[in-house]
Amino acid sequence: xxxxxxxxxxxxxxxxxxxxxxYGSGIRTPNAVQVQQITAHLAFYGRIEGKNVFYWFQNHKAxxxxxxxxxxxxxxxxxxNHLQLQLQQIKPRPISMMSPPLNNIIEYQNPCHHHHRxxxxxxxxxxxxxxxxxxxxxxxxxxxxxxxxxxxxxxxxGPGDMLMPKRIKGQNSSYGQDWMMxxxxxxxSYHSSSSSSSHIPCYNMMMNSPKIPLKTLELFPxxxxxxxxxxxxx
Amino acid sequence: xxxxxxxxxxxxxxxxxxxxxxYGSGIRTPNAVQVQQITAHLAFYGRIEGKNVFYWFQNHKAxxxxxxxxxxxxxxxxxxNHLQLQLQQIKPRPISMMSPPLNNIIEYQNPCHHHHRxxxxxxxxxxxxxxxxxxxxxxxxxxxxxxxxxxxxxxxxGPGDMLMPKRIKGQNSSYGQDWMMxxxxxxxSYHSSSSSSSHIPCYNMMMNSPKIPLKTLELFPxxxxxxxxxxxxx
DNA sequence: GCAAATTAATGATTTATTCAAG
DNA sequence: CTTGAATAAATCATTAATTTGC
Numbered sequence: 001x002x003x004x005x006x007x008x009x010x011x012x013x014x015x016x017x018x019x020x021x022x023y024g025s026g027i028r029t030p031n032a033v034q035v036q037q038i039t040a041h042l043a044f045y046g047r048i049e050g051k052n053v054f055y056w057f058q059n060h061k062a063x064x065x066x067x068x069x070x071x072x073x074x075x076x077x078x079x080x081n082h083l084q085l086q087l088q089q090i091k092p093r094p095i096s097m098m099s100p101p102l103n104n105i106i107e108y109q110n111p112c113h114h115h116h117r118x119x120x121x122x123x124x125x126x127x128x129x130x131x132x133x134x135x136x137x138x139x140x141x142x143x144x145x146x147x148x149x150x151x152x153x154x155x156x157x158g159p160g161d162m163l164m165p166k167r168i169k170g171q172n173s174s175y176g177q178d179w180m181m182x183x184x185x186x187x188x189s190y191h192s193s194s195s196s197s198s199h200i201p202c203y204n205m206m207m208n209s210p211k212i213p214l215k216t217l218e219l220f221p222x223x224x225x226x227x228x229x230x231x232x233x234x
Numbered sequence: 235x236x237x238x239x240x241x242x243x244x245x246x247x248x249x250x251x252x253x254x255x256x257y258g259s260g261i262r263t264p265n266a267v268q269v270q271q272i273t274a275h276l277a278f279y280g281r282i283e284g285k286n287v288f289y290w291f292q293n294h295k296a297x298x299x300x301x302x303x304x305x306x307x308x309x310x311x312x313x314x315n316h317l318q319l320q321l322q323q324i325k326p327r328p329i330s331m332m333s334p335p336l337n338n339i340i341e342y343q344n345p346c347h348h349h350h351r352x353x354x355x356x357x358x359x360x361x362x363x364x365x366x367x368x369x370x371x372x373x374x375x376x377x378x379x380x381x382x383x384x385x386x387x388x389x390x391x392g393p394g395d396m397l398m399p400k401r402i403k404g405q406n407s408s409y410g411q412d413w414m415m416x417x418x419x420x421x422x423s424y425h426s427s428s429s430s431s432s433h434i435p436c437y438n439m440m441m442n443s444p445k446i447p448l449k450t451l452e453l454f455p456x457x458x459x460x461x462x463x464x465x466x467x468x
Numbered sequence: 469g470c471a472a473a474t475t476a477a478t479g480a481t482t483t484a485t486t487c488a489a490g
Numbered sequence: 491c492t493t494g495a496a497t498a499a500a501t502c503a504t505t506a507a508t509t510t511g512c
Contacts (some may be wrong), residue, residue: 008479008504029497055480062498063478242489242494263482289494296484297493 009052014045019056028061030054243286248279253290262295264288 011019022038030038030053039050245253256264256272264272264287273284 006505010479010505052479056478058498059478059480062500065498244490244494286494289496292483293493293495299483 009048011048011052011056012046015042015048018042018045019053019060023057023060028057030057243282245282245286245290246280249276249282252276252279253287253294257291257294262291264291 018041019038027034035050035053038053039048042048042053252275253272261268269284269287272287273282276282276287
């Protein structure tokens with residue numbers, strides 16, 4: 001009879017409203033910092049995590065595109081039909097003569113046209129809990145983690161490094177703020193030349209595995225660890 | 235003339251060899267723990283991070299599949315040609331009669347056949363640094379993080395929770411070890427029923443942002459944060 | 469009204485495709 | 491050309507709406 005915690009995030013109406021407002025105002029692929037801010041903000045209205053926010057935008061964007069495509073396909077289909085009608089009226093031809101132009105439409109109807117896909121802008125995953133920064137609502141429980149997380153930050157942080165996305169060159173001015181290094185401290189480099197800073201954008205997140213057993217796991221055999229790998233496939 | 239740290243991971247021959255051995259021995263989609271182990275192990279031979287290992291397996295698997303597909307398509311194409319030749323020899327027909335069977339082949343050649351795609355098994359992202367656990371090689375610098383990370387773990391970890399993947403039901407025995415909860419501690423739940431445990435698989439990683447400025451970021455306006463969003467797109 | 473049965477939405481994951489460094 | 495990195499599309503799975511028979 002226990003209420004059984006739901007397995008997946010279920011946005012509250014307020015959360016949804018805010019998310020949609022943000023989306024409406026142009027946010028499409030929030031970066032890690034933005035996701036953190038949004039998450040912290042929304043946590044005021046209910047349980048939420050970074051990954052929920054990240055997924056929400058991803059899904060929303062994708063489904064928007066999907067809708068748009070369908071609409072476009074429909075429109076073009078009608079348009080095409082219309083055109084054909086006109087053509088037929090002007091100069092009737094055998095059916096076979098009409099197929100070539102139709103091919104152009106198919107591309108829109110075909111669910112598989114991943115080519116020429118314009119990458120809209122760098123984005124990256126962020127599955128994380130609300131950070132202690134930017135708690136616009138206080139006393140909501142979000143800052144329960146603050147001490148620990150802050151402590152963690154203190155332990156590692158140096159001066160804030162900003163960096164540009166690797167794939168967008170020469171657009172510094174536009175994206176400078178959105179990108180920053182999240183490298184997990186510096187380790188001695190083993191590679192001769194590649195020194196200290198391994199440049200990892202926001203993807204680089206500390207693995208949050210408090211529940212990984214701390215006991216030493218079996219030393220590494222160069223063979224399947226759990227022997228339950230999907231060697232079935234292939 | 236500075237040696238300019240390379241932006242992307244460049245596997246050493248040893249690392250590559252080991253990775254390929256692992257792949258050969260059946261590992262396809264290592265889970266977070268495995269990635270950690272592999273990373274720690276390979277760190278002995280040079281700079282490496284969890285995400286490199288993760289990406290390597292992902293890419294290797296994908297490109298293997300790709301090769302296989304191409305081969306299969308080729309084979310089937312030849313086979314088909316052969317069959318047709320035989321058919322033609324037996325009972326010559328007009329060309330038009332031969333197209334239907336050909337359609338079956340096209341599916342293999344078409345790069346867009348994501349349907350009926352057999353999901354091989356649960357897998358998940360893991361962009362993380364080698365964890366302090368399982369350092370099969372010691373004194374290599376990898377454990378430089380250990381103190382900090384361990385401290386972090388100590389701060390948060392409760393009893394190790396194991397959990398099953400959500401999507402594979404009734405297969406407990408097979409995957410039990412591969413899945414575990416990595417929820418970032420418990421916060422008070424705002425949702426009435428959904429209590430404490432938000433079930434997040436290994437995706438759930440603590441954001442590693444030591445270089446995010448700790449200063450309070452601008453409070454949250456329900457509008458683009460950096461005003462540099464990709465509102466260009468759409 | 470009201471559950472069981474269906475269907476539609478949408479959160480979460482995995483795979484395919486693209487970009488670009490070396 | 492190979493392959494590490496990153497994003498978008500496709501897919502799966504669960505929850506919410508909705509319908510249906512009583």
